Amino acid sequence: MPFIVAIDGPSGTGKGTVTSYLAKKLDLMYLDTGATYRCVTLKLLKENVSFDDKEKIKEILKNISIEFKKNKVFLDGEDVSLEIRKNPVNDNVAKVAELQEVRNSLVDLQRKMSENKNVILEGRDIGTNVFPNADVKFYLDASQEERIKRRLKQNKEKGIETSEEEVRQNIKARDESEKTRKLNPLKQAEDAIYVDTTNLSIKEVENKLYKIIKKKKHDAKWIERGYIQTKNTIFKRARRAIVKGVLASLYHIAFRVKKTGLENLESDEGFIICANHINYLDAAAIVLLNNKKIRFIAKSDLFRFPIISFLGHTFDVIPIKRGKNDLASIKLCLKALKNNEILGIFPEGTRKGLEKQVKIKNGAVFIAEKAKVKIVPAGIGGTFKPFSKVYVNYGKPIDIMQYKTDDPNWIDNASQAIMEQIIMLTNKKD
Ligand code: DC
Numbered sequence: 001m002p003f004i005v006a007i008d009g010p011s012g013t014g015k016g017t018v019t020s021y022l023a024k025k026l027d028l029m030y031l032d033t034g035a036t037y038r039c040v041t042l043k044l045l046k047e048n049v050s051f052d053d054k055e056k057i058k059e060i061l062k063n064i065s066i067e068f069k070k071n072k073v074f075l076d077g078e079d080v081s082l083e084i085r086k087n088p089v090n091d092n093v094a095k096v097a098e099l100q101e102v103r104n105s106l107v108d109l110q111r112k113m114s115e116n117k118n119v120i121l122e123g124r125d126i127g128t129n130v131f132p133n134a135d136v137k138f139y140l141d142a143s144q145e146e147r148i149k150r151r152l153k154q155n156k157e158k159g160i161e162t163s164e165e166e167v168r169q170n171i172k173a174r175d176e177s178e179k180t181r182k183l184n185p186l187k188q189a190e191d192a193i194y195v196d197t198t199n200l201s202i203k204e205v206e207n208k209l210y211k212i213i214k215k216k217k218h219d220a221k222w223i224e225r226g227y228i229q230t231k232n233t234i235f236k237r238a239r240r241a242i243v244k245g246v247l248a249s250l251y252h253i254a255f256r257v258k259k260t261g262l263e264n265l266e267s268d269e270g271f272i273i274c275a276n277h278i279n280y281l282d283a284a285a286i287v288l289l290n291n292k293k294i295r296f297i298a299k300s301d302l303f304r305f306p307i308i309s310f311l312g313h314t315f316d317v318i319p320i321k322r323g324k325n326d327l328a329s330i331k332l333c334l335k336a337l338k339n340n341e342i343l344g345i346f347p348e349g350t351r352k353g354l355e356k357q358v359k360i361k362n363g364a365v366f367i368a369e370k371a372k373v374k375i376v377p378a379g380i381g382g383t384f385k386p387f388s389k390v391y392v393n394y395g396k397p398i399d400i401m402q403y404k405t406d407d408p409n410w411i412d413n414a415s416q417a418i419m420e421q422i423i424m425l426t427n428k429k430d
Contacts (some may be wrong), residue, residue, distance in 0.1 A: 001224050003028070003118040004133075005213055006126035009140035010175055012147025014202050018140070020071070020121040021206050021235055026120070026213060031068070031113055033123035033130070034093075036106045038084035039075045041096040051095055056133035061105040066251060068113075088415060090180055094177040103183050124178055127189035136216045137192035138209060146170055146198045155240075219304035224350045226303030226312055226319035226327055227278055232320055236314075240293075243314050247287040251281075254386055257289055260428065261394035264376050265292060271397060274364050275378035276422050277353060278348035282380045285392050286344055287357055295336055296344040297329070299362075318343070320363075330367065337371035347419055354423070362415040368400045369411070377418055379425025393425040 005028060007019050016032065023030035043064060049056050067074040073079045075401060083089070096102055110121065110130050121130065127137035132350055142150075148168050155162050175266045178186040188194060193212065197205050230236060235239035251257070266272075275286060293316075301318035303309045312319070318336070320329040333343055349361040368375050382390035398421065403414035 001220070002116055003135050003153050003220055003231075004114065004131050005120040006134040006137040006189070006192070007120065007122040007140060008124055008127050008138070008186065008189070008192065010124075010147065010171075010178065012151045012171060013140040013142045014150065014205055015122045015140050017202055018205050018209060019120055021122050022209060022213065025206075025210060026217070027118070028060050028120040029114070029117045031107070031110060031121040032073075032321075033106070033110050033118055033121055033126065035068070035073045035084060036066050037097045038089050038107060039073065039080065039104070040064065040102055040106065041089050042075060042080060042084050047221040051092075051099065054101060057099065057412055058101050061101060066109065068221060070168055080157070085155075085158060086370065087162070087166075094174045098181045098183060098407060102184060105170055107184075115349075118217060119282045121236075124186040124255075125184035125336055128187060129184045129190045132189070134248075135220055136213050137189050139188040139192040139194050140205070141194065141196050142198040144171065144175065156213050184402075201375040210414060219301075222298045222304045222306065223319065226300055226309060226317075227332070229316070229332065230313055232316075240314050243311070244288055247284065251284060251288055255285075255382070255384070255388060255390045257285060257390045257392065259289065259394070261396075261425075264289070264394040264396055265342070267397070268340060268376075269373065270340040270371065271342055271374045272337070272368055273342065273344045273363050273376045273378050273394070273417055274347050274422060275344065275392075276419075276426055277348045277351050278382075279351065281384055283344060283346075285380060287388055288376065289392070292342055294342045294344050296331065297346075300326075300329075322349070325365045330370075333367050337367070337373050343367075347415055347422075351381075354419075359411075360415045360419045362411045363397055365400050365411045365418065369404070374398060377421040377425055379422050379428065381428075383428045391426075393427070393428045395421055395425050 005022070007015050009015055019032070020030055022028065040061070043060060044057065045053065049060065057078065065076050071077050074080065078270060107130050114121065123130070127134055129141070148164070148171055150169060151161070151167050152164055155167070166203065193210065195205065203243065243281045273286060275282065284404050287294050287296060295316045295318055297318045297320050303312055303319055318329055318332045336343060338408065345364040347360050347364050348358060350356070350358060364375060376397050377395040379393045382388055384390065397417060400414050403417060404410055
């Protein structure tokens with residue numbers, strides 16, 4: 001799986017320097033997306049194309065060649081690394097970056113250049129638009145005055161002559177246009193890490209980001225391993241039996257467990273158990289205290305902890321990436337059901353989801369329909385305080401096809417109806 005780092009923020013926050021350093025240090029391909037907008041701007045200026053001439057711009061975009069080689073930028077084979085940083089381009093690039101056809105074409109190009117690579121991209125809309133599923137996202141910021149100072153210093157070092165006033169006007173105008181434009185404006189992605197660099201040296205910013213990315217890279221490796229299904233060898237079965245036996249004994253010491261409706265699990269065909277989720281220990285009540293093998297679906301992030309990864313593989317837990325269309329996970333679920341295995345899913349998607357009033361996830365019904373299997377509702381009750389009672393009540397298998405209608409929202413409605421049955425089962429205490 002490619003690893004993607006997105007770095008967004010206004011100009012003058014040190015994005016370029018930091019990104020180039022991180023790319024080298026972490027062996028990631030560096031993509032300066034701003035340079036792609038600068039190349040298009042340079043070409044339009046050179047060919048005297050009006051920014052209103054949509055047809056001509058489209059034609060230019062079709063034939064343009066932008067390449068990055070050894071820290072240099074090539075436009076149609078010519079090294080333009082310096083030219084794209086100079087004034088005619090500086091003054092016009094924001095206008096060009098607002099054009100729909102330019103954005104569409106360059107976002108495509110940026111995605112293509114990154115295909116199947118471990119990559120770090122810097123720009124304005126990477127985390128929000130180009131790669132909304134990036135593994136790590138940062139939003140670098142700094143006060144406007146500090147950014148003006150930095151840009152002046154950078155220009156001097158590159159031998160580009162500009163006055164302070166010119167830089168000030170340019171940064172102000174670009175900030176305004178980048179943050180207020182209609183198409184993919186500059187804004188922090190919800191899941192981006194905000195870093196204010198005003199009072200930090202470049203080294204400090206580099207170190208901070210390096211540590212975070214390094215950890216995420218390490219976590220990503222463990223998470224990916226969660227998707228590798230290990231063979232059900234005799235050793236694995238023995239390992240599972242031993243671990244299950246030990247943990248089940250501990251569970252019985254910690255809680256007094258009462259189960260009802262076990263007859264509802266008697267089927268030779270695959271099915272899905274849907275339960276409420278109140279505590280980290282409730283999946284264990286279903287998996288450990290059952291003579292059948294039940295494979296739970298858990299958020300993939302959990303696999304970053306080696307001990308959970310070990311337990312996950314022992315019990316063949318299926319990882320799922322939250323909030324993303326995780327096709328790999330869905331495929332594993334469908335395959336398991338086809339093999340007549342039993343899956344466990346928490347439709348709340350998170351602990352105490354009902355209390356938090358989250359929208360009930362519809363994945364279980366979606367998978368049940370695709371695999372043509374039934375859903376067994378399970379209500380779990382108890383405080384999970386040591387030596388307290390834990391109830392697990394299984395209800396009758398539900399054929400979800402009874403809920404299927406022409407209404408495009410039927411899967412959501414069916415998920416809600418199943419959740420209501422689960423809630424009823426949580427109230428059955430004796
Ligand atoms: O990062 P930079 O200053 O080289 O960017 C040049 C221009 O391109 C800037 O006005 C913002 C725009 N840009 C964009 O709209 N989206 C990106 N992903 C990167 C840059």
